[in-house]
Amino acid sequence: xxxxxxxxxxxxxxxxxxxxxxxxxxxxxxxxxxxxxxxxxxxxxxxxxxxxxxxxxxxxxxxxxxxxxxxxxxxxxxxxxxxxxxxxxxxxxxxxxxxxxxxxxxxxxxxxxxxxxxxxxxxxxxxxxxxxxxxxxxxxxxxxxxxxxxxxxxxxxxxxxxxxxxxxxxxxxxxxxxxxxxxxxxxxxxxxxxxxxxxxxxxxxxxxxxxxxxxxxxxxxxxxxxxxxxxxxxxxxxxxxxxxxxxxxxxxxxxxxxxxxxxxxxxxxxxxxxxxxxxxxxxxxxxxxxxxxxxxxxxxxxxxxxxxxxx
Ligand code: TXA
Ligand code: MG
Numbered sequence: 001x002x003x004x005x006x007x008x009x010x011x012x013x014x015x016x017x018x019x020x021x022x023x024x025x026x027x028x029x030x031x032x033x034x035x036x037x038x039x040x041x042x043x044x045x046x047x048x049x050x051x052x053x054x055x056x057x058x059x060x061x062x063x064x065x066x067x068x069x070x071x072x073x074x075x076x077x078x079x080x081x082x083x084x085x086x087x088x089x090x091x092x093x094x095x096x097x098x099x100x101x102x103x104x105x106x107x108x109x110x111x112x113x114x115x116x117x118x119x120x121x122x123x124x125x126x127x128x129x130x131x132x133x134x135x136x137x138x139x140x141x142x143x144x145x146x147x148x149x150x151x152x153x154x155x156x157x158x159x160x161x162x163x164x165x166x167x168x169x170x171x172x173x174x175x176x177x178x179x180x181x182x183x184x185x186x187x188x189x190x191x192x193x194x195x196x197x198x199x200x201x202x203x204x205x206x207x208x209x210x211x212x213x214x215x216x217x218x219x220x221x222x223x224x225x226x227x228x229x230x231x232x233x234x235x236x237x238x239x240x241x242x243x244x245x246x247x248x249x250x251x252x253x254x255x256x257x258x259x260x261x262x263x264x265x266x267x268x269x270x271x272x273x274x275x276x277x278x279x280x281x282x283x284x285x286x287x288x289x290x291x292x293x294x295x296x297x298x299x300x301x302x303x304x305x306x307x308x309x310x311x
Contacts, residue, residue, distance in 0.1 A: 002155065003164035007124035011166060016131040018163045024048050026140040026154045027128060028168025029120035031091050031177050031193050032147035033154050034063065034137030035162065042105035042269030045136050049107075049268065049299055051161040054143040056302045057268075059109045060136040061093050061116040061177070065129035070117045073102040073134060079203060080182050086202045089121035091173055091193030095181040108136045110303075111272035118177055124168045139176060140165075149174045180207065229278045229286060233308035235301075237287035245283035247274060252289035255281075264296040271300055275307065 003018075005011035007028075015025050022044040024037050035051065037044035039062045049057060064070050067084040074096035076084070083092060098104065098115040109115055120126065129135060139147035142157040151167035158165075178192035180199060188196060188207040200206055231245070240246040240254075248254025250262030256274045258267035278286055288304055291297050 002159050002162050004151070004155075005164050005166045007127075007166060007168050012124065012127055012131065015128055015164060015166045019044075019128075019132050019135065022047075023163035024051060025163055026148075026151070026158065026165040027125050027135070027137065028151075028166060028171060029063070029122045029125050029137075030089075030171060031120070031173045031175060032149055032171055033140040033151070033165075034061075034120075034125075034135075035140035035154075035158070036063070036135040036137040038132065039108050039134040039136040040103050040105060042107050042273075043265050045105050045107045046265045046268035046296060048136065048138065050265065050296050051158055052138065052141070052143050054138075055298050057107065057110045057271075057299050058138075059112055059114075059116060060138050061118055061179075062104065062108060063118055063120055063125065063129060063135045063137055064133075065126050066119055069129075069134065070119065073099060073104060074115050074117055075099060077182050077184050079184070079186055082202060083180070083182075083199065084119075087194060087198070088119040089126065090119070091121070091175070091177040092199070093118040093177045093179040093190075093192075095179065095183065095189060097183065104134065105136075105269065106272035106276065107269055109272075111275060114181075114183060116179060122168060124166060128166065147176055228307040229275045229283065231278060231283040231286045233286045233288065233304065235288050235304055235308050236290040238290065240287035241285075244285045244287040245278060245281065247278065247286060247288045249289040249291050254289060258289075258291075258300075264292070264300070267291065268296045268300055271303065 024047045037048045093116045095116045140154045148154045149171040151165045154165050173193040175193040178194040179190040181187040246254035248257035258270045
């Protein structure tokens, strides 16, 4: 059963309590409804992917209450400070270098060293964020469906799959946020609710677009497919060869194990941390245990196949 919560004090307190307990809750923003999880809780984040039925792990946007909270998570460049002062709260997501001490679950960034952050311009969302801290939230639709702009839209896709929806009425903007990469060249990653012209006026320069000559090689798609361990990777291995570092799952225990009990939520939460750990161990040959190809297993296998692809 999905609870239907109002945006009064009791509803906000209930939403915060659910999120604090690792549950997932749809929340209103000025752009579209987001499906939120505690950004520091990898298993809660894994539940977001599971509920959406996403067949792949794309990095998620993290929502914070104000620019000060953002500065605890990312390195705010001068351009980022300028854009934040002009457009936050608002329909602008900035992709910036992730701070080492941010404490964000690796699944949120799909293992990348960058983070997309935004301060939503919605009183209920910000009141909730002040209680909970950073919330990772993609749009609250099933994978492949359009973004929801009302609590009814959210429930049409996700009723019974999420703990609650916080009903803040219809979303005034109705379009997803504009995403700008600042790594450090200002680059348009997704057009959205904030016009590009307004951003360019504020920065005093044109935004690059991925693929422009001389632009930094970034786009959500490219970036999200590029974290892979340095070692060669073999998949669906029941008994590793000598010299291979074994990444285990369920009954196949490894040097590192994604989930001893064979729990796909736990495995998804552990995945990118384990891949980074394999690099830190200097693993040159990696064998991965078989992972069932259903539910979150599909996204885990998608990511592992990319890691195993010849480079
Ligand atoms: O308005 C919005 O942005 C809504 C509300 C809920 O805030 N959220 C939203 O999230 O549209 P989602 O997950 O549907 O789209 C997020 C996009 C994805 O295309 C993802 O690849 C990109 O943001 N993204 C997030 N973090 C990124 C990163 N570190 N680098 C590159 N792209 C990133
Ligand atoms: Mg979306």
